[in-house]
Amino acid sequence: MISSSTNTLTITRPDDWHLHLRDDTALQRTVTDTARQFVRAIVMPNLRPPVTTTAMANDYRQRILAARPDNSDFEPLMTLYLTDNTPASEIEMAVDSEFVKAVKLYPAGATTNSDAGVTHLRHCANTLEMMQKLGMPLLIHGEVTDPEIDIFDREKRFIEDKLIQLRRDFPELKIVFEHITTKDAADYVNEANAYLAATITPHHLLYNRNDLLVGGIRPHYFCLPILKRNIHQQALLKAATSGSNKFFLGTDSAPHPRHDKESSCGCAGIYSAHAALEFYAEAFESMNALDKLEAFASFHGPDFYGLPRNKGTITLHRKAWQVPESLDFADSQLIPLRAGEMLQWQSQATMT
Numbered sequence: 001m002i003s004s005s006t007n008t009l010t011i012t013r014p015d016d017w018h019l020h021l022r023d024d025t026a027l028q029r030t031v032t033d034t035a036r037q038f039v040r041a042i043v044m045p046n047l048r049p050p051v052t053t054t055a056m057a058n059d060y061r062q063r064i065l066a067a068r069p070d071n072s073d074f075e076p077l078m079t080l081y082l083t084d085n086t087p088a089s090e091i092e093m094a095v096d097s098e099f100v101k102a103v104k105l106y107p108a109g110a111t112t113n114s115d116a117g118v119t120h121l122r123h124c125a126n127t128l129e130m131m132q133k134l135g136m137p138l139l140i141h142g143e144v145t146d147p148e149i150d151i152f153d154r155e156k157r158f159i160e161d162k163l164i165q166l167r168r169d170f171p172e173l174k175i176v177f178e179h180i181t182t183k184d185a186a187d188y189v190n191e192a193n194a195y196l197a198a199t200i201t202p203h204h205l206l207y208n209r210n211d212l213l214v215g216g217i218r219p220h221y222f223c224l225p226i227l228k229r230n231i232h233q234q235a236l237l238k239a240a241t242s243g244s245n246k247f248f249l250g251t252d253s254a255p256h257p258r259h260d261k262e263s264s265c266g267c268a269g270i271y272s273a274h275a276a277l278e279f280y281a282e283a284f285e286s287m288n289a290l291d292k293l294e295a296f297a298s299f300h301g302p303d304f305y306g307l308p309r310n311k312g313t314i315t316l317h318r319k320a321w322q323v324p325e326s327l328d329f330a331d332s333q334l335i336p337l338r339a340g341e342m343l344q345w346q347s348q349a350t351m352t
């Protein structure tokens, strides 16, 4: 940590290791918000159609770069969407590109735009073999999709039914267990070797399922994996603030237009990019662990991916401010996390 007092906190500029930027007219909102705080972000590939090839990732990357604010040095780190049919040769192309940094596994049907995802990992053996050989990380949405499995148990069951076997079959494959939400996942990652790490979102640190369901159903708190009970929130707070290099920042900021969230069948996804670092600061402060924020936000991620840590700093000031009730989003509106309510920290980037 560069410096801190009770009222300011200056840390090395951070990265977001799990982000949904969407596409086209949505990019102005999402890229601007993320570029304000983060130098790099792992950009999720669940567009329609999904980003399944290096050529598609290249086109998408160009659209993101074109949406950057003036003078921004924001760098999108691209991912490929793994399907049953992704050939091993695509992994070689991805590695050669240098801008594709990972491959994302969505179990088919697990979450937003995952219909083209993997139906069974046995279909991907050659491709996973190539990833292991070339050091290309596999990022996993870790939930089973069997309709009879309770939604609150789907992450735990993914560990038991899929992840243990996957790690046995590919012991040197780098894996990020994305957006973990349970004590089970935090414990599993903690006890695993250095090939396994996990991202933790701000909303899973700050909220639990009561915030989603008590006193009325709140669609803007609905995301996948779904918010769990309080003991899991506590375990995630402990993991994130433990100083362990196996846990790092990934917001899973995932915007949906207001009308798609406030619906009889509302979409999963929470938008946090407007104040991502502020949310994390609040969570870390609740554990008296602001001194652990820098490594979580700025060191553990690049170290795991084998990328350099960023230069320059960002400063958070203790300054109460009100989150807007809604944000412009393409030709629609977006309800940001904590809409209309107060935040106690405010960030200010210094480009150096």
Ligand SMILES: NC(=O)N[C@@H](CC(=O)O)C(=O)O
Binding pocket: 020, 046, 111, 112, 141, 222, 223, 224, 225, 252, 254, 255, 268, 269, 270
């Ligand atoms: N997290 C979510 O609730 N939604 C994400 C997909 C995902 O990360 O699972 C989205 O793309 O909307």
Ligand SMILES: [Zn+2]
Binding pocket: 111, 141, 178, 179, 224, 225
């Ligand atoms: Zn996911």
Ligand SMILES: [Zn+2]
Binding pocket: 018, 019, 020, 044, 252, 254
């Ligand atoms: Zn996501």
